[in-house]
Amino acid sequence: MSAPRLVPTRLGRLAVREYGAGAAAVLWHGLLVDSGSWSRVIPPLAEHRRLIVVDGPGHGDSDELARVTTIARCAEAAIDLLDALGLAEPVDWVGSAWGGHVGYAVDAAHPGRLASLVAIESPTEPASAAERRRLRALRPVLRVAGRGRFVVRLVAEAQLTDYSRAVDAEAVAIVRESLRRQSRRSLSTSIASFVLRREDLDDVLVRGSAPALLVASDDRGYWTPHSLRATASRRPGARAATVSWTRMLVPVEQPAALSREIVGFWRDIAP
Numbered sequence: 001m002s003a004p005r006l007v008p009t010r011l012g013r014l015a016v017r018e019y020g021a022g023a024a025a026v027l028w029h030g031l032l033v034d035s036g037s038w039s040r041v042i043p044p045l046a047e048h049r050r051l052i053v054v055d056g057p058g059h060g061d062s063d064e065l066a067r068v069t070t071i072a073r074c075a076e077a078a079i080d081l082l083d084a085l086g087l088a089e090p091v092d093w094v095g096s097a098w099g100g101h102v103g104y105a106v107d108a109a110h111p112g113r114l115a116s117l118v119a120i121e122s123p124t125e126p127a128s129a130a131e132r133r134r135l136r137a138l139r140p141v142l143r144v145a146g147r148g149r150f151v152v153r154l155v156a157e158a159q160l161t162d163y164s165r166a167v168d169a170e171a172v173a174i175v176r177e178s179l180r181r182q183s184r185r186s187l188s189t190s191i192a193s194f195v196l197r198r199e200d201l202d203d204v205l206v207r208g209s210a211p212a213l214l215v216a217s218d219d220r221g222y223w224t225p226h227s228l229r230a231t232a233s234r235r236p237g238a239r240a241a242t243v244s245w246t247r248m249l250v251p252v253e254q255p256a257a258l259s260r261e262i263v264g265f266w267r268d269i270a271p
Contacts, residue, residue, distance in 0.1 A: 004061050009080035011073060012063030015055040016081070020046030023115070024087050027053045028078070030097030030121070030248065031194055032155050032187065033178040034060030037096065040255035041262075048263055049092060052085065054078075056098065058186030060178070065186045068193045071098075071201070075105035082113065090115035093210075094262060096251055097121045098194050100214075104201055107208030114210040116269055118262055120250050121216060123223040124201040124231055135191050142187045152176045159248040161219050171252050205235055212238040213265040215258065217246040239265065 004015035017035065019042050027045075029037045035053045045051055057077060058065025082091065093114050095103040100122025107114045127135070142151060156165055156175045164171045179187070205212075212235055216228035223231075225242040232240035241261045246253035 004055065006061075007081050007084045009057075009077035009084070011057040011065070011069060011077040014057065014063075014077065014081055015061035016085070017053045019051040019053065020048070021050050023049055023092065024089070025049035025051055025092035025094055026078070026082075027051055028056055028093070028095045028099030028102055029054075029059070030099060030159075031190055032059075032182075033159070033175060033249065034181060036060070036174050036178055037249055038251055039174070041251045041259050044256070044259040045094075045262065048266060052081075052087075052091070054081065056102075058182060058190050060181050064183050065189045065193070068189055068197065071101050071105050071194060071198065072109070074102045074194075075109055078102060078106050079110055079113065090210075092116045092118070092266065094118040095120065095122060097248060101194070101198070101201055104204045104208060107210050107212075108204045111209055114208075116266065117208065117210045117212045118265065119212070119214050120258065121220065121223060121248050122214070123227070124205050126198055126200055127195050128222070132196055135195055139188045139191055142184055142191070152179055155179060161245065161247045161253060163245070164247075164253050168253075171249070174252055175249075202231070202234065205231070208235065211265075211269045213241060213261065214238055215241050215243060215250065215261060217248065217250055218242055218244045219247045 002017055004017050006013040007016055027038050035055045038053055055062040093103040100119030103117050107117050156172050214232045216223045229240045232238040243250050243254050243257045250258050
C-alpha cells in the first residue's frame with residue numbers, strides 16, 4: 001500500500017491515497033475495516049475514475065478518533081477533505097456500509113457536491129436491538145483485548161461469509177490488518193458513534209438529489225433484497241442491485257460483480 005497524503009479536517013487528519021485519472025470518485029469504507037477493503041476493486045474502477053481512497057476518522061492511517069461523534073460530522077469532514085483537495089466539481093461517491101451513510105449525509109446537506117452516490121450495504125434503519133446489545137458487550141472487550149484473535153474472529157464472522165472465511169485467507173487478512181491499524185480507543189469510539197448512536201437515516205437519504213445506486217448483499221439477513229428495493233423506492237430515480245455470495249464486505253468478497261454494477265451505473269448516468 002502506498003504512503004498516504006494526510007489532509008486536515010474537523011475530525012483530524014484523514015489519510016488519502018489516489019489511483020487512476022479523470023473525474024474524481026471518493027471511496028469511503030465501512031466500519032472496523034479501512035481503505036485496504038477497496039484493494040480488489042481499485043484496479044477496475046481506476047480505469048474509469050480518479051479514485052480518492054479515504055481512511056475514515058479513527059481508521060487506517062488517519063488520526064485517532066478521540067471522542068464520540070456523528071455521521072453528520074463525518075459528512076462535514078468529507079467536505080473539508082474535498083475542499084482541501086481542490087475538488088470543486090461534483091464527485092462520484094462510493095461508500096461501503098458506514099461510507100454509504102456518510103454519502104447520504106453529504107448529499108443531503110450539500111446539494112451539488114456529489115455527481116452520483118453508490119451506497120453498498122448501507123441500510124437507513126438504526127442498528128437492531130440485538131446488534132446493539134452485541135456491540136455494547138464488545139466495546140469493553142475491545143478496550144481490554146484490543147485487536148487480538150478473538151476480536152478478529154468476531155469481526156470476520158460479522159463481515160465475511162462462512163465460505164470466504166474458510167477459503168479466502170487474504171479476505172480475512174484484510175480484516176485483521178485493518179483492525180491492527182486502529183487503536184483500542186478508536187475501535188470503541190467508532191462503534192459508539194456510528195452504530196450505537198446512529199439514528200434513522202431514511203429522511204437523509206430521501207433529501208439527497210444525486211443519481212443513486214443502492215447495493216445489498218444476500219447473506220446478511222438485515223438489508224435484504226426486498227428491504228433494499230423498498231428503501232430505493234423512497235428516493236426518486238434510485239437504482240437497486242443485489243450482489244450474491246457476500247455478506248457486509250462486498251468489495252472484498254465479490255469485487256468483479258460489484259465493479260460491474262458501479263461502472264455500468266456510471267455509464268448509464270453519463271451525459
